[in-house]
Amino acid sequence: MSLARRDILMGAAALATASSSRAVGQDRRVGFAIVGLGGYGLGVIIPQFANCRHSRLTALVSGDPAKARTVAARYGVPERSIYSYETFDRIRDNPDVDVVYVVLPNAMHAEYVVRAAKARKHVLCEKPMAVSAAECETMIAACKAAGRKLMIGYRCHFEPFNLEAMRLARSGAAGRSRYVVSEHGFVQHDPSKWRLKTALSGGGSLMDMGIYSLQAARYMSGEEPVAVTARASTDRSDPRFHEVEDMMQWTLDFPSGAIGQCMSMYSAAQNHILLMGDKGRIELEPATRYDGNHMWIGKDGREQEIVAPPPGPGKTMFAGQLDHMAQCVLTGSEPIVSGEEGLRDMRIIDAIYRSAREGRTVGL
């Protein structure tokens, strides 16, 4: 019996005991199936189980059987726990899988989250959660109906510099928040990338780097925007941008009067978060890279670099994220970045596209 099914029967407290008793002769870690062996799933996430304390890789889902077998052999996943997209629903019967981690192109998130929930598995889903708010609502409903956790892969909530920036912002280190800048871009060179095909990505830079800009504006301000005003700029003669937007710029009105100034782009490099308050500032640049982020706080005209923020919850942000999901499964608690959090972002993203299209401010 998988942990996923057991927690309905026993509840969180009993679950911890059950989990311990299960330790005899086997790994006590929560089992994850990775759905999608692309650059992020295979290159970034899978190697991170080695850094986890509560999570282990127990299954793979891929459209490429040869690739899946190679990866399975390398990471000790048994052949019986390799699935194709056609056989995926049989994962329901695999007791080694507690969590399905969906690392597919954006437009496939909704389908695989719903199928995972129907297979009675907890779900960790990459960001952006889906390609519309309506899809997010369906995904949340499916997990709720199945009594399963739904977490979104907002890795910055497990990254030491970003965590320290949030803590400092909340503690008033910059005074009253007035202006939050959050800009993410890189030069997308390859016109064949799935991210440039609307049917797979749901949109351009906004659906890729833009989700970091939007998240940061929200977690740095600590507020929910009430209106958005957006502009897009895309050279449609560029083969990379026949379908999706290159550049999106948007402004968020926060209830306190603070303004969020966000940008995403595929034609220049930028990775920057800045909170300006009436007493000082908190700045990260680069802000959200896998490593090598830097951070400064400024007050009274002096800037100080924060070189060693308090460590995050895991050995790496990726391990911290996986283990957070595992702990939510083990204890029955809610993920700090739940499906509702993903839905909030997606509602704003829908409004950003509408505002850019209509050339006017859109209320949220």
Added chain:
Amino acid sequence: MSLARRDILMGAAALATASSSRAVGQDRRVGFAIVGLGGYGLGVIIPQFANCRHSRLTALVSGDPAKARTVAARYGVPERSIYSYETFDRIRDNPDVDVVYVVLPNAMHAEYVVRAAKARKHVLCEKPMAVSAAECETMIAACKAAGRKLMIGYRCHFEPFNLEAMRLARSGAAGRSRYVVSEHGFVQHDPSKWRLKTALSGGGSLMDMGIYSLQAARYMSGEEPVAVTARASTDRSDPRFHEVEDMMQWTLDFPSGAIGQCMSMYSAAQNHILLMGDKGRIELEPATRYDGNHMWIGKDGREQEIVAPPPGPGKTMFAGQLDHMAQCVLTGSEPIVSGEEGLRDMRIIDAIYRSAREGRTVGL
């Protein structure tokens, strides 16, 4: 006879000779009257004549006779060349005055520029040029009718870091321009400042620091915007902001597809210019201070600080600006930052206010 009157009679080439012949027993420099002995005129501009090669202080216009006499004595201005706002028009008869430099609150610029032109003097006017595009047009027409030069005090066009940034941007050092950030703000502490009274300032941070943001977006991109989308945010319960806006954020659409992202504010400190291109970046921070500016160029993931840009046209940017005006008077050439340049900014400023008021993009 003042240089101002002579250049009509003789033209530029003859003027240089006339100017030389005038050297016998007197200063060969172009004479300036400073109108307004506030913080900028008295504290910043007047001491700069000591750094000039072609400009000298020859008259003062002030509403405070005692203050004017003290300043006149200190800088060697004869008592007969002190004017009040009532007696200002008599400056027409002062042969030592070639240029009237208007350093008054924004809402007084139009009146004093027009009166200076009617007194047949060349005019240097502080930025923003006026409080509306309509005023700017009147000012340009008055100077044209009088056959006099009109220059706007855009000091950054004489500042070494900004000049080098413009040169690098134009030379393609960052590749094709995609995104220009220009943010200027400081914490305005004193609610009694004239800049917080609409009747004198014509507006809040946009009319103060915003002019730097707007100018930089234009001189860094090298383009004229075709549309603007703006948001304002002001806490009207704050005694500083009963009349004028605190924060203004606006986005410029440039014809190339580049986007300009600008901000001005009175409730947090920021002084930053950044051009992102598809091949690199040019960044200034602080960007437009009187001194202590810093600049970097980035390419291929490496950033290099430019510590010694080529020197500007003057010993200081202020002296360079004064001497540029003097040389335009002496040679008959047009100022690089003319009244038309001021009008361009003011048309955009009018559109920024309209866009913020109406919550929609405004074409230019």
